[in-house]
Amino acid sequence: MSGASNTIKAKALDLLLFLFLYLVAYGVGYAGSFYIENILLRLFVFDVVATVAIYLLSLPVHNSSLYDAYWSLTPFVMATYLLFVIPDLNVYHYIAYGVFSLWSWRLTVNWIITFGGRHWIDWRYRMFEENNGPFMWQIINFFGIMMVPTLMVFSGFIPLVFAFQYSDLNAFSLIGCCLILLGVALEFFADHQMHDFLKKGEKGAVMSGGLWKYSRHPNYLGEILIWVGAYFILFPSDLGHWYLFGGIIVMLFLFNVISIPMAEKHQLGKRPAYREYIETTHRLLLLPRKKK
Numbered sequence: 001m002s003g004a005s006n007t008i009k010a011k012a013l014d015l016l017l018f019l020f021l022y023l024v025a026y027g028v029g030y031a032g033s034f035y036i037e038n039i040l041l042r043l044f045v046f047d048v049v050a051t052v053a054i055y056l057l058s059l060p061v062h063n064s065s066l067y068d069a070y071w072s073l074t075p076f077v078m079a080t081y082l083l084f085v086i087p088d089l090n091v092y093h094y095i096a097y098g099v100f101s102l103w104s105w106r107l108t109v110n111w112i113i114t115f116g117g118r119h120w121i122d123w124r125y126r127m128f129e130e131n132n133g134p135f136m137w138q139i140i141n142f143f144g145i146m147m148v149p150t151l152m153v154f155s156g157f158i159p160l161v162f163a164f165q166y167s168d169l170n171a172f173s174l175i176g177c178c179l180i181l182l183g184v185a186l187e188f189f190a191d192h193q194m195h196d197f198l199k200k201g202e203k204g205a206v207m208s209g210g211l212w213k214y215s216r217h218p219n220y221l222g223e224i225l226i227w228v229g230a231y232f233i234l235f236p237s238d239l240g241h242w243y244l245f246g247g248i249i250v251m252l253f254l255f256n257v258i259s260i261p262m263a264e265k266h267q268l269g270k271r272p273a274y275r276e277y278i279e280t281t282h283r284l285l286l287l288p289r290k291k292k
Contacts, residue, residue, distance in 0.1 A: 156231075214286040
């Protein structure tokens with residue numbers, strides 16, 4: 001009993017440490033963007049400077065996974081900031097804020113539940129560090145693990161910044177809110193099903209039930225729907241900002257070229273049966289199984 005109690009206490013202390021480091025990073029980001037008047041530019045500088053701070057703070061704790069909750073929590077922080085500094089918001093702004101916050105907190109709470117302590121590091125980060133020299137590892141660490149994801153998420157967040165500055169946000173924006181809720185639901189059930197599967201600890205087995213029967217990456221599909229939803233909150237109010245969909249295209253590209261291939265290569269190394277799963281299951285869309 002005491003062992004379990006000590007584990008819980010150690011996890012709580014490590015979470016408090018990470019929270020403190022996040023607050024330090026946000027403080028540095030706020031100070032770095034304080035004198036910028038343009039809201040979009042101010043948030044951009046805040047996010048970039050805070051990411052640099054997270055990188056520097058991760059060095060003394062020897063853990064790049066310090067960034068893991070930053071990318072999901074920071075959009076909520078920025079959206080809350082918009083809520084306080086932009087006047088004349090209507091009910092649709094608050095609905096948009098609510099569903100977007102639901103996405104942010106669901107991911108962050110999921111991270112807290114699975115948090116393995118300050119010494120736990122994502123397998124991808126370990127792989128990069130082991131396969132590269134110290135200098136190249138830090139380049140990958142700063143740009144690949146932290147700054148590029150920050151820029152990718154911020155590009156998807158830009159439509160919300162514009163949406164909050166439109167006082168005439170209307171009922172059509174609820175289309176975007178519904179897409180975000182659908183994405184959140186997909187991520188929730190996909191993560192829950194995967195957690196249950198991993199608890200069984202079946203060596204070499206492949207998760208191919210529930211949503212994973214119809215898509216190899218339903219969690220990524222949910223993430224894409226969330227950012228498409230953020231775009232469609234703005235789009236009905238101003239058709240002139242069609243080009244902001246570019247952020248979602250960048251996400252799709254990075255998911256399909258980097259994240260998914262890396263994850264699938266890792267699975268193939270652990271589970272030979274995963275190759276058949278690739279051959280019979282669609283990559284993203286929830287569709288019936290393919291014939292071999």
